Amino acid sequence: MSKSTSSFAGIEGRKGVVVKDSAQFYFEFNKIKVDDQFVKFIEIDKEKNITGIESLNKYLISEPFTLTNKSSFTYNVNYGVTDTASGNAVLTEGDFISFKLQLIDDKTNKVLGEFDNIRYSKNNLFEYKNVDYKVDTKGIGNKTVRLKLIVENNFESGYALSMSNTGDGTNRLSKDSYKQIVYNQNIVINSYDLAQNYPNPFNPSTVIKYQLPEQGFVTLKIYDILGREVKTLVNEFKSKGRYSINFNAGNLASGVYIYRIKVNDFSTAKKLLLMK
Numbered sequence: 001m002s003k004s005t006s007s008f009a010g011i012e013g014r015k016g017v018v019v020k021d022s023a024q025f026y027f028e029f030n031k032i033k034v035d036d037q038f039v040k041f042i043e044i045d046k047e048k049n050i051t052g053i054e055s056l057n058k059y060l061i062s063e064p065f066t067l068t069n070k071s072s073f074t075y076n077v078n079y080g081v082t083d084t085a086s087g088n089a090v091l092t093e094g095d096f097i098s099f100k101l102q103l104i105d106d107k108t109n110k111v112l113g114e115f116d117n118i119r120y121s122k123n124n125l126f127e128y129k130n131v132d133y134k135v136d137t138k139g140i141g142n143k144t145v146r147l148k149l150i151v152e153n154n155f156e157s158g159y160a161l162s163m164s165n166t167g168d169g170t171n172r173l174s175k176d177s178y179k180q181i182v183y184n185q186n187i188v189i190n191s192y193d194l195a196q197n198y199p200n201p202f203n204p205s206t207v208i209k210y211q212l213p214e215q216g217f218v219t220l221k222i223y224d225i226l227g228r229e230v231k232t233l234v235n236e237f238k239s240k241g242r243y244s245i246n247f248n249a250g251n252l253a254s255g256v257y258i259y260r261i262k263v264n265d266f267s268t269a270k271k272l273l274l275m276k
């Protein structure tokens with residue numbers, strides 16, 4: 001990244017980018033708004049360049065803002081891979097990039113909520129997403145907080161920090177345009193779960209989500225109605241957490257399929273419907 005100036009202070013969008021050869025993996029959060037007031041981002045030191053993941057994460061954080069039980073709190077994220085074919089080509093088995101958006105207490109640094117825990121790997125490359133969130137703050141009390149993005153990866157790469165001006169916010173979304181979440185999202189996981197894919201029916205892509213209350217080796221596979229395996233989506237060790245994976249069935253015929261997860265002593269399956 002070229003040297004930044006103080007003119008970037010207060011800009012409404014900030015993006016973390018992980019670069020490997022021709023592929024770029026990115027996550028941007030922007031338009032943070034509390035009670036009709038936009039929240040700024042911390043000022044970037046004009047004498048510093050982005051030299052590694054620590055310096056990148058340092059600037060992926062908002063200024064402090066106050067939330068109460070009745071706050072109107074919204075924000076936007078967009079994330080993806082600039083070229084999924086390039087991403088698949090440059091990643092090897094075991095490589096990963098993750099982006100976690102956290103709501104933290106400004107005084108204690110305690111994580112109050114974790115949103116959009118996105119993890120890319122060779123077999124898990126998401127299509128571009130752009131989502132507007134509205135956060136239910138009931139139960140938070142009165143706290144001074146920040147919104148913070150954490151980027152992690154396990155291979156040699158380059159890093160970049162991008163800023164964007166997302167406009168003045170005058171084009172307001174309707175209530176139904178927001179995805180509703182709660183402020184303490186994803187903090188407690190007490191059980192295994194395999195969610196129904198969405199959308200369903202689908203053509204040709206759908207998203208499958210699952211959660212793990214403890215670490216373990218996970219297999220997630222797709223079978224046809226006769227029980228024949230047609231696709232392996234996950235076959236690797238996973239830490240405790242919530243995960244989502246995109247399943248593209250572009251090369252399969254229309255019909256009912258089954259997806260099954262196995263991890264530790266847990267195993268379950270659900271049906272999905274491909275309609276072309």
